[in-house]
Amino acid sequence: MSQKIGIVGSGLIGRSWAMLFAASEFSVAIYDVIHENVDTALVDIQAQLNNLESKGLLRGKINVKQQFALISKANTLEECLQNAIHVQECVFEDLELKKKVFRELDSIASDDIVLCSSTSCILPSLFQVDLKHRAQAIVGHPVNPPYFIPLVEVIPNKHTDPEIVKRTRALFTTIGQKPVVIKKEINGFVGNRIQFAILSETYRLIEDDVISVEDVDTVMADGFGLRWAFMGPWETAHLNATGMKEYFEKYRKSMSSVCHDFGPVPTFEGKGADIMVKEMHKRIPVEDLPERRKWRDERLIALSQLKKKLDH
Amino acid sequence: MSQKIGIVGSGLIGRSWAMLFAASEFSVAIYDVIHENVDTALVDIQAQLNNLESKGLLRGKINVKQQFALISKANTLEECLQNAIHVQECVFEDLELKKKVFRELDSIASDDIVLCSSTSCILPSLFQVDLKHRAQAIVGHPVNPPYFIPLVEVIPNKHTDPEIVKRTRALFTTIGQKPVVIKKEINGFVGNRIQFAILSETYRLIEDDVISVEDVDTVMADGFGLRWAFMGPWETAHLNATGMKEYFEKYRKSMSSVCHDFGPVPTFEGKGADIMVKEMHKRIPVEDLPERRKWRDERLIALSQLKKKLDH
Structure with a gap:
């Protein structure tokens, strides 16, 4: 039963x-x-x-x-x-x-x-x-x-x-x-905190005209996202050095200095939001969203199958 | 020629x-x-x-x-x-x-x-x-x-x-x-700024005993990383709502409030670093790093082939 x-x-x-x-x-x-x-x-x-x-x-x-x-x-x-x-x-x-x-x-x-x-x-x-x-x-x-x-x-x-x-x-x-x-209750749990950390920093960069919205998406989808489909951020760091100990020794100062450089939390309205809305709605108009979600889901399915195959 | x-x-x-x-x-x-x-x-x-x-x-x-x-x-x-x-x-x-x-x-x-x-x-x-x-x-x-x-x-x-x-x-x-x-010179360029934004926030969460190192890696490799292998953070947001405009309307307040909650920039030494080093070196000892890098590269190759196949 x-x-x-x-x-x-x-x-x-x-x-x-x-x-x-x-x-x-x-x-x-x-x-x-x-x-x-x-x-x-x-x-x-x-x-x-x-x-x-x-x-x-x-x-x-x-x-x-x-x-x-x-x-x-x-x-x-x-x-x-x-x-x-x-x-x-x-x-x-x-x-x-x-x-x-x-x-x-x-x-x-x-x-x-x-x-x-x-x-x-x-x-x-x-x-x-x-x-x-x-x-x-x-x-x-x-x-x-x-x-x-x-x-x-x-x-x-x-x-x-x-x-x-x-x-x-x-x-x-x-x-x-x-x-x-998640051992202690915390706003956004952990997944959304990671998402918002990325959205917040790239929002500032786009608003400050450092990079375009499309190029931010490329940094992820043709760069770091490929690793993160298999390994989290800490394993990625561990493998990018001779282990975590050496990673901190080598990079702790620049990590800290880059993070100090991040600037204030955005309100997510005004100039930056206008750029994002304009670009994203031009790239994928609302009426094309269902089709693009199908595109996404096909890829998630294929990746899920690939990972199962690789792990067996 | x-x-x-x-x-x-x-x-x-x-x-x-x-x-x-x-x-x-x-x-x-x-x-x-x-x-x-x-x-x-x-x-x-x-x-x-x-x-x-x-x-x-x-x-x-x-x-x-x-x-x-x-x-x-x-x-x-x-x-x-x-x-x-x-x-x-x-x-x-x-x-x-x-x-x-x-x-x-x-x-x-x-x-x-x-x-x-x-x-x-x-x-x-x-x-x-x-x-x-x-x-x-x-x-x-x-x-x-x-x-x-x-x-x-x-x-x-x-x-x-x-x-x-x-x-x-x-x-x-x-x-x-x-x-x-990257239109303006900026520390960490864009890729490392994204990496460090994630490492910094998850470092704080691990140090505060909200989540384990291994679970952070799972959040990425069995969660958000799967999407990011194909789509950047902005396209992900655009697709998770009825477009970017609605996304900001719905989530701007909680995005901003979560980001305000992030806490000070870590020095990446002391308690948090000790936890990370201990856990990562236990999970993948230094002598196993070359083999694990091979594991990673096999996956990056397979994903690269999969993406080419899906796009044709």
Whole structure:
């Protein structure tokens, strides 16, 4: 008998989680406050699974029919959570809504289910408050598209039991994702802090007419991004010297001096923003975005397949 | 008759440039102050070309024999520069040495040769000074390994003729690299500023025990790095919203607030550095670095091939 996962919210992220868990042979019950949305989600999930199989991209050891059979509709939140070991909340990014959903989950949760939110930016202690089961509550933030980008940021709230952190990390590892633990709540978690550090510094450089928007993107996509598809920044540094010790000895002064040179935090409006908006909307007009996202996803899929091949 | 490129310095970077130019049917003359070093370099270049061919990775439309025949030894700097359209300086990263080499180049340069340095970190106006031909001098900084990472940072000095900037950018494009122009001299150019922005922020997070070194590397290599192998940070943002305009409207406040939260520039010594050194040297001991670099290069090669395939 499969272990059961509850999914609350049947949008894009909820569907992705359902597919990831079913591929690893968990049974999945999806609940949505608008019940009919789950029917739509199930139709879409079946289509997505068939499409993945036809391209040889289906995850897991069981076939589409078996995977799809593991996913069902829950008509009530109680039904969704009953006998589940973990519930993954995937509702809109709205603090009040998250608070409400967590109060509801709290009122029916057993003492050993994990109550996990998919939030990309709301600190868990802001909505996992005044709960009987707050020690079982946590965040597991996926990156889009989770089927091909394995990172999950796991963030405990101030009261989360360390055992729940371990269980959550282990569960995500079991389904083939790559969880990391953000040990203290922090704005932007870690992924967005890295993104914003880059956006902020390059924003200043573009605004100061040091480099064009397009050239910044080239520095990444034809330069450093190639390494970072395989190795993080610290391994990159370690390999670029005779190890980390020598790296610091050689570069600590220039690292520090360059960082002191960064200038004030931008407001991200005014001259710089105008340049960015103008250039990006010219390069890829809004009406071409869906096509370009398809272009991106094809590449993410191909890279994910390449990495699997190289690692075996 | 092929156009001629001079290479000054026969180390790893000089050899890479020689192969890139020869693959695009330029004739290449390599000069080294220690003349015998060029003989060693030529033997190595032939071995590298044969190895690339055997793996189906050779660039260009002509074969190894034809490419190798285009590369020769120059016995004097005069011979290296004679009739060349561009000379690529690849000596050690030492300011006084670069000054000396540029004075020598200046004394024999014609009025239309480009005098280009491969420096990764020295601002061009620091060593391209007091030169008769300073308007023809510039920097073209490659990324290792240039055969598989196409980025070249082009940095004019304060007096570089805009036509020379254009010519240099066009030349690097001709040989299949991806040049970007850093319009104003700035410490770290752009690539290292991006690297250091990430290292600096994640250093603070690791030192503050928010996340482990290994998990930071996972955030990149199993998360954001996958996107950045294909798209720069600005295109990523543009695609993550309904265009850049909406991205700023939605996220400008949280971007700014997260960046204000970054904390002081680290000195990169003390507690944080100790953690990093300990963890990295445990994860990949110094004696295993050559093997891990091989692992990295295999992946960079495979990704480079994948991107070529996807773009055709």
